[in-house]
Amino acid sequence: xxxxxxxxxxxxxxxxxxxxxxxxxxxxxxxxxxxxxxxxxxxxxxxxxxxxxxxxxxxxxxxxxxxxxxxxxxxxxxxxxxxxxxxxxxxxxxxxxxxxxxxxxxxxxxxxxxxxxxxxxxxxxxxxxxxxxxxxxxxxxxxxxxx
Numbered sequence: 001x002x003x004x005x006x007x008x009x010x011x012x013x014x015x016x017x018x019x020x021x022x023x024x025x026x027x028x029x030x031x032x033x034x035x036x037x038x039x040x041x042x043x044x045x046x047x048x049x050x051x052x053x054x055x056x057x058x059x060x061x062x063x064x065x066x067x068x069x070x071x072x073x074x075x076x077x078x079x080x081x082x083x084x085x086x087x088x089x090x091x092x093x094x095x096x097x098x099x100x101x102x103x104x105x106x107x108x109x110x111x112x113x114x115x116x117x118x119x120x121x122x123x124x125x126x127x128x129x130x131x132x133x134x135x136x137x138x139x140x141x142x143x144x145x146x147x
Contacts, residue, residue, distance in 0.1 A: 056140070056143040063139075070128050074125055081114075082117055085110040086110055089110035093107070
């Protein structure tokens, strides 16, 4: 296709405009340091790794302490559930002295509740341990990244 006088001039102006924009962008990248950076202003990595190690140790210590507290809370809750089940079974036992179906059912329910309390407690404590271990692994990997 042959360009006429007007489109030829417009095409030439467009090329010059595109070249100008490209040069301005290149100068802006160089000026802002996208390609040439001054690394003298960056802090020493040794200081960062020391700070990361201290923070990491604090996080791991806090995670261990919180996990211990959580486990104690879980064990206390387990004991309270067991005590409540035993108390309820004893109340039913006192109410019916003749060994009725209701009394036997209450004792079976108490045993089931105690068993489930132990299972739930063990499962929850295992989840707490897994969470604590995940936090410690994450902190260790972050500390390794800074070293």
